[in-house]
Amino acid sequence: MSLDLTTAAKMLGVSSVTVRRWARQGRLGLMRPSGEFHFEEKELLQWARNQGLRLRTSAPSGHRPAEIDVNSFPLCAALKHGAILHQVPGVSPGEVLSNLVELAPLTESCDRLALLAELQAREALASTALTDGIALPHPRTPSAAYVAEPMLVIAMLEQVVDWHALDGKPVHSVILLLNPTSREHLQVLSRLAFILRAPAFPRALLEQVDAEILSRLVNRLEGKTVE
Amino acid sequence: MKREALFRTRGARREPWQLAAAAVAVGVASAGVAVALRSGVHGLFGALEPLRQEWWGMLLLPAAGAMLGVFIIRVLFREPGGHGVPAVLEAVTRKAGHMRRRSIVSRLLGSLVNVALGGSAGLEGPIVYSAAAVGSTLASSMRVAERQRVLLLACGVAGGIGAIFNAPLTGMIFAMEVVLAEWTLGALLPIAVSATVATEIGRYAMSSEGAFRVDAVMEWGGIDLAASAVLGACAGLLSVALVVMIFAAERFTRRLKVGFLTSKLGVVAGLGGLCVGLLGLIEPGAIGEGYEAVSAALSGEMVAGGALLLFLLIKLLATTITLGSNSPGGIFAPSLVLGALLGYGFGGLLHWIMPEMGFATPAFFALAAMAGLISGSMQAPFTGIMLALETTNGWTGTLPLILVSVLSVLVSRTFLRHSFYTWELAERGELMRPGSDSRILSEMHAGEMMDAESVTIQSGQSLDDLARLLPTTVRNHFAVIDAQQKLLGMLDLTALRGVIFDEPLRRVTPVDTVMDAQVAAIPESQDLLGAMEVFEASGAWVLPVVDADGRFLGTLSKSTLFDRYRTELIVQTADHRV
Numbered sequence: 001m002s003l004d005l006t007t008a009a010k011m012l013g014v015s016s017v018t019v020r021r022w023a024r025q026g027r028l029g030l031m032r033p034s035g036e037f038h039f040e041e042k043e044l045l046q047w048a049r050n051q052g053l054r055l056r057t058s059a060p061s062g063h064r065p066a067e068i069d070v071n072s073f074p075l076c077a078a079l080k081h082g083a084i085l086h087q088v089p090g091v092s093p094g095e096v097l098s099n100l101v102e103l104a105p106l107t108e109s110c111d112r113l114a115l116l117a118e119l120q121a122r123e124a125l126a127s128t129a130l131t132d133g134i135a136l137p138h139p140r141t142p143s144a145a146y147v148a149e150p151m152l153v154i155a156m157l158e159q160v161v162d163w164h165a166l167d168g169k170p171v172h173s174v175i176l177l178l179n180p181t182s183r184e185h186l187q188v189l190s191r192l193a194f195i196l197r198a199p200a201f202p203r204a205l206l207e208q209v210d211a212e213i214l215s216r217l218v219n220r221l222e223g224k225t226v227e
Numbered sequence: 228m229k230r231e232a233l234f235r236t237r238g239a240r241r242e243p244w245q246l247a248a249a250a251v252a253v254g255v256a257s258a259g260v261a262v263a264l265r266s267g268v269h270g271l272f273g274a275l276e277p278l279r280q281e282w283w284g285m286l287l288l289p290a291a292g293a294m295l296g297v298f299i300i301r302v303l304f305r306e307p308g309g310h311g312v313p314a315v316l317e318a319v320t321r322k323a324g325h326m327r328r329r330s331i332v333s334r335l336l337g338s339l340v341n342v343a344l345g346g347s348a349g350l351e352g353p354i355v356y357s358a359a360a361v362g363s364t365l366a367s368s369m370r371v372a373e374r375q376r377v378l379l380l381a382c383g384v385a386g387g388i389g390a391i392f393n394a395p396l397t398g399m400i401f402a403m404e405v406v407l408a409e410w411t412l413g414a415l416l417p418i419a420v421s422a423t424v425a426t427e428i429g430r431y432a433m434s435s436e437g438a439f440r441v442d443a444v445m446e447w448g449g450i451d452l453a454a455s456a457v458l459g460a461c462a463g464l465l466s467v468a469l470v471v472m473i474f475a476a477e478r479f480t481r482r483l484k485v486g487f488l489t490s491k492l493g494v495v496a497g498l499g500g501l502c503v504g505l506l507g508l509i510e511p512g513a514i515g516e517g518y519e520a521v522s523a524a525l526s527g528e529m530v531a532g533g534a535l536l537l538f539l540l541i542k543l544l545a546t547t548i549t550l551g552s553n554s555p556g557g558i559f560a561p562s563l564v565l566g567a568l569l570g571y572g573f574g575g576l577l578h579w580i581m582p583e584m585g586f587a588t589p590a591f592f593a594l595a596a597m598a599g600l601i602s603g604s605m606q607a608p609f610t611g612i613m614l615a616l617e618t619t620n621g622w623t624g625t626l627p628l629i630l631v632s633v634l635s636v637l638v639s640r641t642f643l644r645h646s647f648y649t650w651e652l653a654e655r656g657e658l659m660r661p662g663s664d665s666r667i668l669s670e671m672h673a674g675e676m677m678d679a680e681s682v683t684i685q686s687g688q689s690l691d692d693l694a695r696l697l698p699t700t701v702r703n704h705f706a707v708i709d710a711q712q713k714l715l716g717m718l719d720l721t722a723l724r725g726v727i728f729d730e731p732l733r734r735v736t737p738v739d740t741v742m743d744a745q746v747a748a749i750p751e752s753q754d755l756l757g758a759m760e761v762f763e764a765s766g767a768w769v770l771p772v773v774d775a776d777g778r779f780l781g782t783l784s785k786s787t788l789f790d791r792y793r794t795e796l797i798v799q800t801a802d803h804r805v
Contacts, residue, residue, distance in 0.1 A: 125687055
């Protein structure tokens with residue numbers, strides 16, 4: 001198959017100016033009488049292999065800084081996979097976590113006991129209490145063993161619990177954060193940072209507003225972070 | 228304006244003289260190798276002549292030789308098989324000229340037995356191998372730099388070829404064209420010294436004549452130039468056929484070699500030898516080195532005709548089987564024999580078709596085709612031209628020889644990307660010529676380029692701890708390690724931007740939770756070529772470097788890598804000493 005300059009450049013992952021220079025030097029391709037260059041696909045592939053050039057069939061994936069697509073709402077998506085719970089019982093962090101894992105909309109394949117053990121181990125490392133009565137429990141290592149997609153479970157507690165917070169305040173609401181990868185964890189976390197800073201969100205939690213209103217509030221606040 | 232110094236520094240002044248002195252020693256030793264092998268083979272071949280008169284002797288001797296040769300090399304000396312020149316090229320390109328001491332004798336004995344008992348191969352490959360090992364070993368004992376060891380290795384090659392053919396220029400050119408693949412003044416001097424010394428010794432020890440007897444008239448006219456052009460194309464095609472056939476046979480044998488019996492004891496080589504023996508029953512000339520045929524051709528004593536064509540085909544087959552079944556021996560001699568047969572037949576044909584045109588003698592065309600075959604199979608035109616000129620004293624035939632050689636290489640390169648010698652290395656991706664990009668990349672390692680001052684953070688610490696580290700460093704990438712320094716993952720500050728400024732959040736976020744645990748780590752011993760591939764595959768700009776136990780050593784960034792590569796490129800492509 002005959003390729004033009006732009007396609008050849010795209011395949012080699014370099015600019016078309018570069019490919020034109022190589023072609024002018026006679027390293028690859030042929031010049032048409034019109035002055036345009038064209039490249040035989042088979043020859044180009046062989047040439048690239050000989051030079052040890054990697055062909056771009058798809059964009060390189062993997063390690064990339066976790067950039068947030070401005071048109072995506074990771075927090076809302078995570079909440080949609082999760083749940084908003086009221087009156088979750090428990091008198092200690094351990095009990096609350098145990099109930100939370102029971103109530104969370106996890107799939108059948110998820111090993112709830114292992115998840116609970118991880119959450120408790122994480123609490124043992126250091127408290128996950130933020131400020132002003134909100135805790136953010138999460139496993140130490142994000143794992144696809146528990147969830148296939150980010151999941152946010154917002155739980156307003158039946159009674160306040162001493163979560164060993166630095167500011168000493170008892171915890172009234174818990175946000176359980178489950179992520180398959182650290183990259184997604186970071187995305188959700190950075191949106192969460194915005195929302196927690198807005199006074200309306202902690203206030204809504206404290207007032208134990210109903211699920212419909214709370215989820216609309218999260219929607220609205222996350223929309224604002226984009227603006 | 229910068230003032231360019233006129234005089235060399237003292238160290239640089241001494242170097243050429245030291246090298247020349249070492250080259251004398253290498254020349255003497257490599258001549259010894261050549262003389263020992265040549266006289267050994269001739270003695271043994273002659274002593275076995277009565278046996279070959281019997282049909283069973285003719286049939287079985289090559290098989291015995293091949294098996295014994297493989298046994299000597301593979302079992303006694305524990306070396307890889309084959310004809311040896313690719314191993315020499317590999318030593319030059321990949322091993323800084325290092326060869327083992329035992330390599331001096333291993334192939335010498337192996338090919339001595341194989342060729343003397345009738346293997347259809349040459350001694351030059353083994354001589355190149357042994358002489359190269361001589362040069363390398365001497366260099367190692369003198370503790371010279373790598374570059375000088377490679378040079379002395381090439382000196383050994385030049386000496387060995389010079390001595391066996393009584394052709395110093397051929398030795399020099401072969402060493403530079405094929406072995407070093409570079410033409411530099413610094414290399415020329417010691418190589419010339421070694422080739423001269425070795426040739427002189429070879430003359431005393433063997434004979435002062437050329438390697439071949441030349442009795443025929445070698446005069447030529449304008450019409451012969453036209454004929455030479457045709458002959459050049461034929462020689463090119465024949466050398467392509469030779470190389471392709473040997474490699475096809477080799478691939479076939481490689482698939483057969485499974486157990487100990489076949490690979491170590493040379494059963495395959497033995498079977499090959501049996502086939503060669505069978506061919507020898509039909510055409511005794513195809514057995515052994517075959518230089519009698521060359522001398523006969525160059526003296527005009529052959530009979531051109533159908534028998535000659537049969538001889539050529541049988542020799543081609545015998546060589547293919549011998550070298551393709553991996554019994555020790557080279558392609559030099561078979562190329563010369565095939566060339567002589569092709570050229571003689573070609574000349575004979577011309578005289579038969581157009582007797583009135585007054586073409587040169589068939590012997591003249593035999594000479595030209597010899598040059599053509601060497602040039603074509605090695606893709607080394609100078610070596611072919613020089614060898615034909617020096618060994619036959621045929622200096623008047625320079626012009627047609629150049630024509631045939633160049634055309635032969637042209638045809639060979641039209642079809643084949645690599646020569647007989649370089650194919651094996653290229654197939655393994657290890658053909659790296661001096662100063663080439665891949666050569667430089669392969670000599671630099673991740674360990675020498677990494678940033679060892681990288682900041683680490685213990686697993687279990689929080690992003691808050693990381694935030695406190697930030698004012699003390701200018702770096703953006705942090706390694707998360709455990710108590711044993713093992714790398715667990717990497718943190719990229721740019722990815723943390725959304726969280727790192729929120730004090731309560733970063734306090735409850737352990738670094739483990741947000742690190743990239745799947746990050747590709749580069750082993751410290753990884754060469755630059757491999758490291759670039761890791762960068763390319765991961766799309767990352769900064770990657771961690773780890774030791775063999777997975778302990779974190781430092782970070783390597785793509786920009787450092789390019790910077791250091793450029794520095795290395797300048798150093799490697801510059802003239803060596805000031």
